[in-house]
Amino acid sequence: MSTLKPRLHIDNISPHVRSAQYAVRGELATLSEEYRARLAKGDTDLPFDQVISANIGNPQQLDQKPLTFIRQVLSLVENPKLLDHEDVLLNQLDYKTDVIERAKWLLSKVGSVGAYSASAGVPAIKESIAKFIERRDGFPADPSKIYLSGGASSGVNTLLHVICAGPDTGVLVPIPQYPLYTASLSILNARCVPYNLDEESGWSTDLEIIRASHDKAVAEGTDVRALVIINPGNPTGASLPEDNIRAILAFAAEKNLVVLADEVYQTNVFEGRFHSFKRVLRLLQQENPNKYDHVELASLHSVSKGMIGECGHRGGYFELVGFHPEVEANIYKFVSITLCAPVVGQCVVELMVNPPQPGDPSYEQYNAEYSAIFQGLKERADALHAAFSRMEGVECGPPQGSMYLFPTIRLPPRAAEAAAAEGRSPDEYYCIRLLKATGICVVPGSGFGQKKDTLHFRTTFLAPGTDWVGRIVDFHKKFMDEHR
Numbered sequence: 001m002s003t004l005k006p007r008l009h010i011d012n013i014s015p016h017v018r019s020a021q022y023a024v025r026g027e028l029a030t031l032s033e034e035y036r037a038r039l040a041k042g043d044t045d046l047p048f049d050q051v052i053s054a055n056i057g058n059p060q061q062l063d064q065k066p067l068t069f070i071r072q073v074l075s076l077v078e079n080p081k082l083l084d085h086e087d088v089l090l091n092q093l094d095y096k097t098d099v100i101e102r103a104k105w106l107l108s109k110v111g112s113v114g115a116y117s118a119s120a121g122v123p124a125i126k127e128s129i130a131k132f133i134e135r136r137d138g139f140p141a142d143p144s145k146i147y148l149s150g151g152a153s154s155g156v157n158t159l160l161h162v163i164c165a166g167p168d169t170g171v172l173v174p175i176p177q178y179p180l181y182t183a184s185l186s187i188l189n190a191r192c193v194p195y196n197l198d199e200e201s202g203w204s205t206d207l208e209i210i211r212a213s214h215d216k217a218v219a220e221g222t223d224v225r226a227l228v229i230i231n232p233g234n235p236t237g238a239s240l241p242e243d244n245i246r247a248i249l250a251f252a253a254e255k256n257l258v259v260l261a262d263e264v265y266q267t268n269v270f271e272g273r274f275h276s277f278k279r280v281l282r283l284l285q286q287e288n289p290n291k292y293d294h295v296e297l298a299s300l301h302s303v304s305k306g307m308i309g310e311c312g313h314r315g316g317y318f319e320l321v322g323f324h325p326e327v328e329a330n331i332y333k334f335v336s337i338t339l340c341a342p343v344v345g346q347c348v349v350e351l352m353v354n355p356p357q358p359g360d361p362s363y364e365q366y367n368a369e370y371s372a373i374f375q376g377l378k379e380r381a382d383a384l385h386a387a388f389s390r391m392e393g394v395e396c397g398p399p400q401g402s403m404y405l406f407p408t409i410r411l412p413p414r415a416a417e418a419a420a421a422e423g424r425s426p427d428e429y430y431c432i433r434l435l436k437a438t439g440i441c442v443v444p445g446s447g448f449g450q451k452k453d454t455l456h457f458r459t460t461f462l463a464p465g466t467d468w469v470g471r472i473v474d475f476h477k478k479f480m481d482e483h484r
Ligand SMILES: Cc1ncc(COP(=O)(O)O)c(C=O)c1O
Pocket: 057, 150, 151, 152, 153, 154, 178, 180, 230, 233, 234, 262, 264, 301, 302, 303, 304, 311, 315, 316
């Protein structure tokens, strides 16, 4: 037997990877998976018979059904031989003619989905995306500025790699935030420059707070280069009004900051409407000749969220505006180093941006399925919100968008003591106790960052039914009584 110790151990691997934190798949998620495995083996010692993964926006793990149109087209692009049996598809399997047409069209553009595509994505899919952006924003979009990615995560990874030049590089990140940003900056050994969102105004952005964070970081020697906005927000659910976006873009123009607009929840909007950064930037450019011409904007979208919910397919894209051609060439080089985004994922992007239209054979079913998912999410968000408003010490604004609620929790002092005795923060302690008592996995607010002296947790409202909501209410009451 070899006496050599493993070459790699915890003290000699990359310290940047080691220090990165990603709470949505952290300790609680691991424990919840252990419980799930125990239940699957027939363990009856747990005080619950089901694990609810409310920790992650993973719609189809939580029973959201895939849209039939998307899966039918994918079945054909994956297995083109089925197209030799159109009569069976149409007359026995309820495929519609537009499904067959779309699959043939995609295959004519992609070739085989088993082949690498062009580095930045299949050209015809980029054209479809550009048309979608034009319809959405009312301003032209250039397909050559669109890059397909393996989910928005990989787009963020690309952009941050190119932006971050060294340990002095700083990126403004909202707090609370989706931890992809802090984790990626940590891995890149760059600086996260946090700015707090304003809970009192429904988690909107407060420019004075952003400015103060920016100026403080600059005074400390940070080369602040970019500003991340998540709209609609994760974990906050906030859907930003146009005025907020205008103010952010004005600030970016003034301070010469690259804007990274994470818009993966653009169809998960319950209040008001979604305003894209691209549209607002074009409006500002129209209204103020020259003032906004230099703004660099990268906006990201994904098939993972919304009513599509195809996150396992890893499809997404980002669109660039205003980047220097040499920088773009390096972004192109970076994406080409990983060859290309998954080609089936690219097809899902095409289907997302170019869905069946009224009059198309698949439209009725598509629309019915899409609307039912939207309605279901809204109803569950409202039920959860109503439950939170009945819970002592819990405060939560009405659901505005995305897939999450992020309530404030005020816990009795003994909870903080019990948490400290376990070496945990009070919100972490609360969430672990919730998981152990109910099988419901949520994420402590500290996983996203929260203002000093405040506690929160984040839950998705994706899980079907409302029974589990009642379990949170019961647990909370017992927890509060126990720690008074
Ligand atoms: C704000 C935000 N951005 C990006 C992502 C990553 O999504 P994708 O599956 O497209 O990589 C998520 C996933 O939860 C998210 O919440």
